[in-house]
Amino acid sequence: MWESVRRAGLALAQLGRAAVLALLSYLFMALILFTAVVTLLVVGAAVLPETVLLLRRTAGLKRRFIAEWTGEPVAEAYAPLTGDVRERVTKALQDPGTWRDLRWLVAHFAYGWVLLYVALPLTVVGLIVDGVWCGLFRQPPVLLRLVPRLADLDATWSRALLTPSPEAQRAVDLAERVEELTVTRADAVAAHGAELRRIERDLHDGTQARLVSLSMRVGLAKRAYEKNPEAARKLLDDAQDQAEEALTELRHVVRGIHPPILTDRGLVGAVRALAASSGLDVAVADEGVADGSRPPAAVEAAAYFVVAEALTNAAKHSGSERAAVQLVRETGGLRISVRDEGRGGAEGAGAGGGSGLLGMRRRVAALDGTVVVSSPVGGPTVIEVELPCAW
Structure with missing residues (x-):
């Protein structure tokens, strides 16, 4: 009752x-x-x-x-x-x-x-x-x-x-999808523009300056060759050093565009190399990525930069000595997970406040992928990325 x-x-x-x-x-x-x-x-x-x-x-x-x-x-x-x-x-x-x-x-x-x-x-x-x-x-x-x-x-x-009605729902979903793709395209254009400016800055401030200095030293060595061979030899030695440094900077710029190690070793090998040079004890797990066909080059590059950015952040900010990277081949896509057991607190930056994570989101969004950051205070920090692709 x-x-x-x-x-x-x-x-x-x-x-x-x-x-x-x-x-x-x-x-x-x-x-x-x-x-x-x-x-x-x-x-x-x-x-x-x-x-x-x-x-x-x-x-x-x-x-x-x-x-x-x-x-x-x-x-x-x-x-x-x-x-x-x-x-x-x-x-x-x-x-x-x-x-x-x-x-x-x-x-x-x-x-x-x-x-x-x-x-x-x-x-x-x-x-x-x-x-x-x-x-x-x-x-x-x-x-x-x-x-x-x-x-x-x-x-x-x-x-x-x-x-x-189902028709109205589909129409609204389509409109939302178009709006989402419009925002994604704007982010991709912004990221592309920032990347071009970075490459231009690296070439202008680094490589170009060294090549100008190299040209001046070679010119001075030609003038001094007849009168002072020792001075000319010293100028040529300096020019050789400048050439080597310019080559090093050019390799750095090329790696920023598309790391050659991806072409040589594939995604899993490139990620293992990143893990070895990160300064952390990184465990790399591969579930089917190294087997069979490779994902498109753009997807491989995005996955590589995601792992590189995540490991860099972990080494700089997490306070942890260990991290784990997981690469999973899925039907219709690639899933990347990077985890560290550090102090956490990266969720605010994950919303777009941190330039590194913001760049990661833009790079992934350009390929219609998703980024999920979980980083409560006290840790752990987990970055989950899904990149759609055909294998």
């Missing part, structure tokens, strides 16, 4: 919220009518998208009430209202979600109040009749059990009206 009373009370609260929302629906319909008749003529169409956004929030509130009552969320699918005023108005009017919410708004104004009006007297009568029924015959209550059914009915009707 008391459980039925409790459930009836919860149902009344749910239906009460639905009735309040129905009253808001009435006010909302007046606002929409005002927007359609007066605002478009006097103020202009700019208010329409804001009204649609308010309608979406109202429908979202109802979705939350349904999820709280039933334990199951209600899907939503809306086209983003972006662009100038004309584009926003067009998108608001063409979005099926706008008309779906309006349909729910009108219907909910009717059944939201009706269900509450039925539930209130049913609860009062149920408390009396079921109390006598349970007291005399020791039988479970009957009328009070109908009150939660009314709340279920409200949730069922609202869910049916608010759930987007």
